[in-house]
Amino acid sequence: MRNVRGPDGLQPTAVAIGPPAMGSDGYDDQLLQRIAAGDRSALGSLYQRHAGVVLAHLRLVTDDRGLSEEILQDTMLAVWHGAASYRGLSSVRSWIIAIARRKARDRFRRRRARFVDQEALVEHPAREPGPEEVALERATAEEVASAVKKLSVPHREVLNLVFGAGLTLAETAEALAIPVGTVKSRLASAKAVLARALAEEGHVR
Amino acid sequence: MTSSAHLTLEEMAARINGLAPDDTFRAHLSECADCATQLHRWHSVAAGVRQAAPVDLPPPSQPLYNVLNALNASSPRRTPKRIWAGIRRTRLIAIAAGVAAVTLSIGFVAVGRGGGEPTPTALENAKAVAATLVASTECADLKVAAGTVEAINGSSLVLRTESGKTITITTDGSTKVTHQVTGSVGDITSGTAVMVRGQGDESGKEVTAEQIAVLPKAVRMPNLPLEGGFLDMTRLMASRGVVMGTASAMGGDGFTVKGANGTEVKVVASSATPVVKQESTTLSELELGKYTVAVGVLTDDGTLSATIVQQDGLNNGAAPKLPENLPGGFAEKLRDRMSGEAPHDLFPNGFPKGLRGMTFSGLGCDADSIANNALFGSGMLTG
Structure with missing residues (x-):
């Protein structure tokens, strides 16, 4: 059973083993535009769509749930402030993950912990x-x-x-x-x- | 793609991720054992990866809370015109993310926007003053007043609102007056509208009831104005121990409640579970000092001509109490607000209490539903 997208192309209607469907990037683009205009509900929507995947990634990398959530927060704040700079070159999800990786590195630097660059x-x-x-x-x-x-x-x-x-x-x-x-x-x-x-x-x- | 070309890594990943239709590479895979083996191995890798890093669906709400709080604490990147809209949205998200106790406090109504205090000019106009004490609904004619009963004089009563001001409510023979009495689980049958409070499980699929309010049949649930249904409000409320909806599937250990959005939640209840319900009474039977709501038409003399008056015996006084089960940072924020110490805020007009936090969205001119929402919504806050 794979992800099946709903008729509107936005919502996954079935999620079995795979990652949540990303749906239409057009919708993600709209969300980022709204975030850039100061719309917090759009940030909530974007969070619902991608935070689970980003968090799973961070947890796999850091092996630390609390730290991963902190990095996720840093990431979403950066998304809020940087939404206007999204250029649509990559998918929104990969853009967010790239931010999350930078934020992870920042956290690790601050902690002076070993983090493999x-x-x-x-x-x-x-x-x-x-x-x-x-x-x-x-x-x-x-x-x-x-x-x-x-x-x-x-x-x-x-x-x-x-x-x-x-x-x-x-x-x-x-x-x-x-x-x-x-x-x-x-x-x-x-x-x-x-x-x-x-x-x-x-x-x- | 011809059947003779070997699958690239890109194509294998796409197929494993469901991004390529199942039959795309079928012909080639049936004749190329090498590709089939590789695909099988990658499948195994993918299954292991997904097991090692399971995706949270939905993601936890705390990080989002913290982000929103941080945004509120920093100077907002908004123009003054946008502030209200922004705050409303923030509340939507914050509430949606799990603040059951303020679940109904969605959207500001006239009281919040109006700034509350009457101006000297307004004092000259009784109706204008009264208008600052009532909440508007979607129905142009219907206003809502709420507060504690200060006095009962024949067919009228005086309510003291949360702002400390009083408003007179007039009734006549057609006014429906109810108060709260103790019921039993037997009062709940399939189709009964209920609000359940208790302990919810993490998934929001089951709530163990600590208290159940039977809502009058007429009640409708307010719209929860969350965009595109990106959150399942019923699940989120349930995970915080609150369910509002219609009962069905009555059984020995409880029943099922279907929320306004169609989501069903299992409610665990026994004959020992406290149940309350509204019952018809007369104005003179209402108790002084108890929280009461009235829905009706604001008249030129500044009184509210009520079609419905409801008193909630459980909800003695409209003073807000900090709800339990709030996520950490958010709870502190609310506490600061309530003690008046927080300069930056989620709630610029104070912690949503009484009518200020109610939503009557989607209820139109349904006075029964408006009254119940005002009554039980406030009950959520003050419980």
Whole structure:
């Protein structure tokens, strides 16, 4: 069961396993225009449409619910003040996620905690699918989830933006401020690391 | 896309995310075991990712509250003309996000906008003075007065409003007068309109009743002017322990209440659950000092000629009490407002109390519903 959009194209009428449908970007654009004009109800609407996804992403990255909510607040405040600067280049969701990532970094800087600055990370080379990838075919969602949580932040992020937040690869690139090619190689690399971790736990033939 | 082309990563992701119709790549996948295997593996990855980072639907309300509070505390980026609209909207969101106790305080009415205090010029005009003491409704002729009963003189009574001013209410033989009496769960049958207060579960699907008010059959629920139904008000209210709507599916352990928006909430109640209801009475039977609402026509001499007078025995006095269950930052804000210490505010005319916070939107000239909303809406605030 996948997301099904309602007849108006705005509301998801069924949400099973996937991310909430983003609906028409036209509506998101309108909301941002209204926010830019000082309309707080539009901020509420935008929040309802995207905050769940943004929060899930932040929690996966920070592993800290309270901190994630603080970052979400920072993000929505920044959306309020920055709505007029939205240029419609990416989707509204990827724009918000990009803001959330900057806010996360700000918080971590303030805390002087270790937070991996992703852009500084050396990309893992994309790997050819190896024999251990068969582990992915055998593991349960719970087992994969537990392995996902042990991945590096860049790997967790790219996987969640594509499969959790439901962004396209181009939108993911926009949110992460990296080239689309890097998104692809990072996805492949994340999958390979995931498969290896699962294989080590015995999910092979 | 021909059936011979291998799926790109982009296409696999689109398919997994439901952004590509199921049959788009079917032909190729049926003949390319490699692509089918890759897709299977990515599916497994996606399922794990979604399990690792479940999306909150709906998202928690607290972060939104905090943002709105922060916006209120900073100098607002609004022109004076927009301030009212902005505040109204803020309240809509804040309330929608879960302040059950002020659930009905949506939208400012005439009392709020009018600035309250009569001017010396207005004092010369009894009707104009009285107009500052009553709330307007969608119905041009119907006004609402609310306060505690100061005096009863034959067919008229004097109400002291929340601003400390008095207004005279006149009645005649056709005026409907009711007061609140104790009922029982047996008074509730399928189709009965009720307001339930109690403990709601987090999902807003079930409320364990602590008190139930039976509303007269005539009652209609006000419109909750939330744009596009982006929030399910009934669920949000229920998660805070309040349900208002029509009862059905009566059972030994309670019943179901369908809210104005069609959402159903399970209400857990027993024969021990306190139930109150409005019952017909006469003006002389009303009690002094008790919170009372009147709906009627404002006359030129500044009295309200009532079609309905209702007294709420549970709601003795209209003084607001801080509701429980408020999210942290918001509760502090309200507390500050009520003690008059907060310079910046969500409620520029004070904490919504009595009529000020009521909405009569969608009720038209339905005096019964207006009266009940004024009565029970205020009851929410003062409980």
